[in-house]
Amino acid sequence: MNQTNRRGFLKIAGLGVLAASVSKIFSPSTAEAQAPKAVDEKEPLAQSLGYHADAKKVDNKKWPKHAGAEGAKQHCANCMFYQTKDPKAAEAPCQIFAGKSVKGAGWCNSWAKKA
Ligand code: SF4
Incomplete structure (x- = not known):
């Protein structure tokens, strides 16, 4: 060479x-680029807020905010802390669970109606 x-x-x-x-x-x-890790229902913060990946499994006696007809309408996908602009997203980051994602069909006691 x-x-x-x-x-x-x-x-x-x-x-x-x-x-x-x-x-x-x-x-x-x-x-x-990786999707955030999903919240584990058994982790301490999830347990303290009653997070369930499936809102239908929430114990409404323990979490009365989720009881009744109004409670039945509450889920992560219509919560102000659910961080996505895609209304059909099955999973997205949640501001309460920093750096982690939750299911759109989930719920926790910090639920607040999206504006
Ligand atoms: S704060 Fe809202 S989006 Fe986050 S887990 Fe609770 S209900 Fe779901």
């Missing part, structure tokens, strides 16, 4: 390494 060929090879190799690094930084496998 002569001097000119070696320089050309090094330039191409350098660009290849740069391209691989850039694609790794912006690939969907980075933490930012």
Whole structure:
């Protein structure tokens, strides 16, 4: 390999390494691109707020806010803390459970009607 060929090879190799690094930084496998971890009903905050992934399973005697006809209309998808603009999203981040997602069909005692 002569001097000119070696320089050309090094330039191409350098660009290849740069391209691989850039694609790794912006690939969907980075933490930012990953969906937030789902809230576990058994974690302490979820238990203290009565979170259930399925609002139909909420014990309305223990959580009277969810009782009655008005309570039956409450679920994460129509809560002000549900962070998505997609009304059909089955799961989205919740401001109460920072960095985690909840089910649209879920409910917790912090429910507040979306404006
Ligand atoms: S605050 Fe709202 S969106 Fe979050 S878990 Fe409770 S009901 Fe669902």
